Amino acid sequence: MHDWDAIRYFLEVARTQRASAAALRLGVQHSTVTRRIRALEAGLGVMLFEKSRANGFTLTEEGQQFFVYAEQVESALLAAQEALSGAAQGLTGHLRIGSTEGFGSTILTPLMVDFQRRHPGITLDIMPVPRYISLSKREADIAIALERPQHGPYLCTKLAEYALKLYGTRDYLDRHPPIHQRSDLSHHTFIGYVDELLFSDRLRYLDDWVQASQVVFRSTSVLAQYQAVLGGQALAILPCFLAAQDSRLAPVLNADIHVSRSFWMYCHEDLRQTRRVMAIWDYLKQAIKLNQDLLLGEQRTLQIPS
Structure with a gap:
């Protein structure tokens, strides 16, 4: 053989x-x-x-x-x-984690810095990308995605629910017509995704609130949309865990416009046997539970597990 x-x-x-x-x-x-x-x-x-x-x-x-x-x-x-x-020493080895872009950059990365501080024998690749991560091609050991995988030999868990709200800079809101109800949105312009390049239908939420003609700036990247909002020329629906941490941004129609989505974490079933994968798995579940209020827009800072 x-x-x-x-x-x-x-x-x-x-x-x-x-x-x-x-x-x-x-x-x-x-x-x-x-x-x-x-x-x-x-x-x-x-x-x-x-x-x-x-x-x-x-x-x-x-x-x-x-x-x-x-x-x-x-x-x-x-x-x-x-x-x-690993029988006689701490966790060692290499791990690669793929994630949605905003979550991976804003939440996952600082948490993994803390995890590596606790386990210096682990080396990490963090991949926050605006696309689907393929575990079948071993692009990553663990994936965090917007949708639960429909099939495959995966260990899977619902990591968290998170909220998105409509945001604008305080300067934009001062310079433009006031927004007291949904009908007032017709006087404003918006930032959104490039529709034909969406990697998940779970990102197709702006259509529920505004006309396509009002979307004047589009990007495949939520981080680019966030930066565009800070430019003060339009509004955008952003994840609360990204926007709530920035005091320059204010929610618009806070009680009325509220989008709810979920993050799913999964890995190959075979990796259940590896200590380093299960250590990160358990750490992330604990850390995300600690930060549930940030994900829902009810807290403004990321909490690191003690």
């Missing part, structure tokens, strides 16, 4: 669909990757990938079957390595 390196090369190519990308992640030459894949296919007597310039390396039916077994081997080896190396 082939050695672990052959399986590792296979997994990286399957996840990235490019030999060049797999080589970069493995720290080897492109030719080394393609040679190892050819040797693995020859040894197994099957074609694992269909190869083309347009689509790169695409798993065949046999490749998809082998991928399931290869992931099980990978998870078992990682769990064994952690159990043996």
Whole structure:
């Protein structure tokens, strides 16, 4: 049977669909990757990938079957390595966490700085991105998303509910017609998402309140929208955990315009056996529970667990 390196090369190519990308992640030459894949296919007597310039390396039916077994081997080896190396010392190893952009930058990052202070043997990649994180391609060990995964071998929990409200700068509100009720919004302009580039329908909330013609500034990034609001030219619906921490912003129609959404945290079921993953899992559940009021817009500062 082939050695672990052959399986590792296979997994990286399957996840990235490019030999060049797999080589970069493995720290080897492109030719080394393609040679190892050819040797693995020859040894197994099957074609694992269909190869083309347009689509790169695409798993065949046999490749998809082998991928399931290869992931099980990978998870078992990682769990064994952690159990043996961590038996006599604190948490060690590397973890990658993918998250929605606003939450990842504003909430997750400072919490993970605190977690790493507690566990200096852990190295972290934090990926706050305005797109879906694929655990099947091992883009991350843990994902925090707006929607619960519909299928897959995942351990999943509802991390928290959070609120969004309409915000503007105090200067904007002083310079423009007063807003006492929803009908007053017709005299104002807004900031929102680029509709055709939305990665989740859970972000499609501005449509409930204003006409499309009133949206004069659009971005795929909630942080860009936040910065645009600070420019004082328009209003935007923003997460309370982002906007409530900034004294320059004030909620508009606070009792009337209120959007509720949820964050879900999930990881591969196999990672339930790894101490470092479960340590971050438990830490985040505790820390987010402590900051539930901030997520709902009833508190203005992030609390770090004691």
